[in-house]
Amino acid sequence: xxxxxxxxxxxxxxxxxxxxxxxxxxxxxxxxxxxxxxxxxxxxxxxxxxxxxxxxxxxxxxxxxxxxxxxxxxxxxxxxxxxxxxxxxxxxxxxxxxxxxxxxxxxxxxxxxxxxxxxxxxxxxxxxxxxxxxxxxxxxxxxxxxxxxxxxxxxxxxxxxxxxxxxxxxxxxxxxxxxxxxxxxxxxxxxxxxxxxxxxxxxxxxxxxxxxxxxxxxxxxxxxxxxxxxxxxxxx
Ligand SMILES: [Zn+2]
Numbered sequence: 001x002x003x004x005x006x007x008x009x010x011x012x013x014x015x016x017x018x019x020x021x022x023x024x025x026x027x028x029x030x031x032x033x034x035x036x037x038x039x040x041x042x043x044x045x046x047x048x049x050x051x052x053x054x055x056x057x058x059x060x061x062x063x064x065x066x067x068x069x070x071x072x073x074x075x076x077x078x079x080x081x082x083x084x085x086x087x088x089x090x091x092x093x094x095x096x097x098x099x100x101x102x103x104x105x106x107x108x109x110x111x112x113x114x115x116x117x118x119x120x121x122x123x124x125x126x127x128x129x130x131x132x133x134x135x136x137x138x139x140x141x142x143x144x145x146x147x148x149x150x151x152x153x154x155x156x157x158x159x160x161x162x163x164x165x166x167x168x169x170x171x172x173x174x175x176x177x178x179x180x181x182x183x184x185x186x187x188x189x190x191x192x193x194x195x196x197x198x199x200x201x202x203x204x205x206x207x208x209x210x211x212x213x214x215x216x217x218x219x220x221x222x223x224x225x226x227x228x229x230x231x232x233x234x235x236x
Contacts, residue, residue, distance in 0.1 A: 001085055002113045003076070005104075006222060008092045009193060010122030011185040013129045013178065014207035019122070019218050020090040027222070031079060031086040035093030038071045039063060068094060069103050076114070088117060088222070097188045101195055118221055119196045122214075124207040126182045133178045137167040 008016040017034060024032040039057070042050035049071065053063055072094050079086055095101040108114050124132075135148040142161035158165060171177065196202040205217055 001080075001087065002115070003080060003085070003087065003089065004115055004117035005076070005089045005091055005108060006117040007095070007104075007119045007196075008090060008122065009119065009189065009202075010207055011124060011129055011189075012181045013132055014122035014124050015211065015214065016120075016122045016207075017092050018211070019214055020092045022215055023090055023218060023222065027088075027219070029087035030090060030222075031088070032090045032092065033072070033075060033079075033094075034091075035068060035072075035096070038068070038075050038094070041075060042071050065097070065099050065103070068096075069100060069107070072104075073107055095189075095192060098191050098195055101192045116201075119202045120218060120221065121193050121196075121202050121204045122207040123204050126179060126186075128208055129182050130175045130178050133173040134175060136169070136173050138170055139163065140166050140168060 008020050010016040017032075020032040020034070024030045039053055043054045043057075044050070049067065053067065053071075056063055072091075076089065079089065095104050105116065108116050137146050137148055138144070139146065139158040139161060141163040142158060144158065144160045146158070146167065157163075158167075193202055193204075203221055205214060207214070209217075
C-alpha cells in the first residue's frame with residue numbers, strides 16, 4: 001500500500017498541530033505524527049536512542065537533526081508494518097530546517113511506495129501570534145485554559161469547575177517568550193517555505209481564520225489529488 005507524507009508548517013501557535021489531530025480523528029487512514037510524539041515513543045521504548053534523547057531533553061538541549069530524522073523514519077516504517085497501515089501521514093514539527101527538509105526528500109525518494117503529499121503553510125504574523133496567546137489564562141483550580149474575553153462574560157466564573165480561579169498567565173504565553181519562539185521559527189523553519197515554494201509545492205492558508213474554516217480548507221486540499229499547488233500559492 002502506498003503512503004503519502006503531508007507536511008504541516010507554521011509558527012508555534014498557528015494551530016497546525018490542532019488541525020493535524022482533527023484531520024486524523026475524522027479521516028480514516030490518516031495519522032498525525034509530530035516531533036513530540038516521535039520522541040516520546042523512543043523514550044518509552046527505552047532504546048539506546050530513546051535514553052540519549054531523554055537525557056538531552058531533561059537538560060534542556062535540542063535533539064539533533066540526525067536523531068530526529070532517524071526517529072521519524074523509524075516511526076514511518078513501524079506505521080507501514082501495522083496490520084492496517086495508514087495511507088497518509090500528517091507530519092507536524094518535522095522538518096524544522098532546510099537540512100531536515102532535504103534529508104526527508106532524499107529519504108522519501110529512496111523508499112518505494114512512499115511519496116511527499118501536500119505541503120501546507122499555516123501563515124500568521126508575529127504580532128498576531130503574540131496577540132493570540134496574550135489573552136490566554138489558566139484556571140488554577142482545574143488547569144483549563146480560557147480566553148480572557150470569554151472569562152469576563154462569565155463574571156469571573158470558570159465554566160469548567162465553576163470556581164473563581166484565580167487565573168494566571170502561563171510563562172510560555174508571555175509576549176517575550178512567544179515572540180522569541182516565533183523568531184526562531186522565522187529564522188530556522190521559514191526558509192523551508194521558500195524552499196518548497198521554488199518547486200511550486202506549497203499551499204498557504206491563513207492561520208487566523210476560524211478553526212472550522214481552516215479545517216474545511218485543509219480537508220479539501222488533502223482530498224484533492226488533482227490540484228495544482230502553484231495555482232494556490234498565496235491565494236487561500
Ligand atoms: Zn476551573
